[in-house]
Amino acid sequence: GNSVTQMEGPVTLSEEAFLTINCTYTATGYPSLFWYVQYPGEGLQLLLKATKADDKGSNKGFEATYRKETTSFHLEKGSVQVSDSAVYFCALGGSRKNTNAGKSTFGDGTTLTVKP
Amino acid sequence: EAGVTQSPTHLIKTRGQQATLRCSPISGHTSVYWYQQALGLGLQFLLWYDEGEERNRGNFPPRFSGRQFPNYSSELNVNALELEDSALYLCASSLAGRYGYTFGSGTRLTVV
Numbered sequence: 001g002n003s004v005t006q007m008e009g010p011v012t013l014s015e016e017a018f019l020t021i022n023c024t025y026t027a028t029g030y031p032s033l034f035w036y037v038q039y040p041g042e043g044l045q046l047l048l049k050a051t052k053a054d055d056k057g058s059n060k061g062f063e064a065t066y067r068k069e070t071t072s073f074h075l076e077k078g079s080v081q082v083s084d085s086a087v088y089f090c091a092l093g094g095s096r097k098n099t100n101a102g103k104s105t106f107g108d109g110t111t112l113t114v115k116p
Numbered sequence: 117e118a119g120v121t122q123s124p125t126h127l128i129k130t131r132g133q134q135a136t137l138r139c140s141p142i143s144g145h146t147s148v149y150w151y152q153q154a155l156g157l158g159l160q161f162l163l164w165y166d167e168g169e170e171r172n173r174g175n176f177p178p179r180f181s182g183r184q185f186p187n188y189s190s191e192l193n194v195n196a197l198e199l200e201d202s203a204l205y206l207c208a209s210s211l212a213g214r215y216g217y218t219f220g221s222g223t224r225l226t227v228v
Contacts, residue, residue, distance in 0.1 A: 032215070032216070034216050036219075041221075042221055042222075043120075043122075043206050043208075043219035043220050043221045043222050044159075044206065044208075044217075044219040045219065046216040046217065046218065049215065049216050051215070089159070093216070094164075094172075100172075101164065101171055101172040102147065102149060102164030102166065102171050102172045103161045103164065103172055103174065104149075104161070104217065105161075106151075106158055106159040107158070108158045109158060
């Protein structure tokens with residue numbers, strides 16, 4: 001079945017440092033890929049998405065490229081801020097049919113703390 | 117535009133009782149998804165409703181059930197509550213899942 005493996009955290013960085021959070025996946029077909037962010041006490045927010053191979057999703061300085069050959073979707077940001085401190089989830093989109101219908105598969109989440 | 121709204125925000129129940137959680141999707145979204153986020157277990161898929169029908173469910177016992185109403189809002193019911201049901205229950209909606217979900221802020225269920 002589908003699965004997502006995310007870089008284990010927690011990750012602690014200084015402000016303005018470069019961020020990479022690794023994400024690899026196993027899937028049948030060609031699912032959409034997503035990064036979500038969860039701030040303390042809140043639900044998840046969609047950060048960016050890519051719907052096909054070689055697509056690059058980007059938002060708020062974050063980027064991730066859908067790499068079919070390496071089955072990866074690593075999250076990057078060139079210069080992190082204190083306000084980026086949160087939990088980041090990589091996810092595979094569900095299909096419209098079969099046992100994965102409607103079911104997104106999430107990684108375990110990576111906690112990022114950015115210190116001033 | 118209002119986002120996905122969930123109620124109540126917090127719920128405390130005694131073991132063996134029933135809990136009812138509610139979700140209103142974004143206007144125009146016909147699909148509603150329920151996830152359980154238990155400490156240390158990540159997000160586990162519970163249920164998917166679309167156009168009033170249950171389309172898929174995750175690996176949860178039958179005491180987890182729900183429904184979707186004609187206005188696309190949804191209700192999650194958990195019967196015979198157990199201590200391990202304590203978790204954050206997240207509802208999400210989408211127009212087409214391929215483009216991602218919009219999540220609500222969740223209902224924190226505590227079973228004592």
